[in-house]
Amino acid sequence: MTTKSEPLEPGSVLYDPATSQVGEYRDKSGPYAMLRPVGGGQEWQADPASLRPATPRERLSAEVRATNQHTRAAGASAPPTPEDLSRPPRPVPGCPACAELAGRRETARAEYDRSAETDANVLLRQHQRKEHRA
Template sequence: METGALLYDPATNKVGEYQDKSGPYALLRPVGGGREWQADPASLRPATDQERLSAGVRAANARARTDGPFLVAVPPRPVDDCDTCAELAQLRSTARTDHDYSTETDANVLLRKHRSEAHPV
């Protein structure tokens, strides 16, 4: 078996990436990462296209629930006709596009602070 090969484990009813051998067992890791598990190499088989697709969708859905932008309930909105607000909103947008969640969070903090100081309600 090749490292990275997607295999179906009937004992767990899951598809995993082959990592290595550990004694008499094969080590598999969930698609998209996670905790490895041991499987009987004799029972493993290559994953079908449908099983590969399902495992990939499951991994993408898990990422969508845990990635940075989803942790912020409501990002601050820029005030119209304010250059500083527009600049910070653009910084946030660029950071989000680049998956730079640290800079995105910094831009949100700076925009909230600017709004509270320059545009009090």
């Protein structure tokens, strides 16, 4: 708990037992301390006498919660859809590098060399990501 001899510093991360929340100290408002959630949000009033410094675990938990909320708000809640790897890539018409890699793949197929066929598919996908996607 804070005492009169320990002034609250703006930005201090404190635990409020009345709300069971961790917040950053902002300022005083009358007899109350103004706290806001770590990472931003709506401020709340707390009794300065009941506040204590947040433990490292409480602080980490609050930071992770804030990061997760920002990530969800940004629309990144689901991982990006991976490209369909169940089918071999198609060469881009008119691209000599794509044609050469597709030729390598066809040669490997004709020779029943599945390892070389897979290698050609990987190289073709890498080439397409680098050269044909913005």
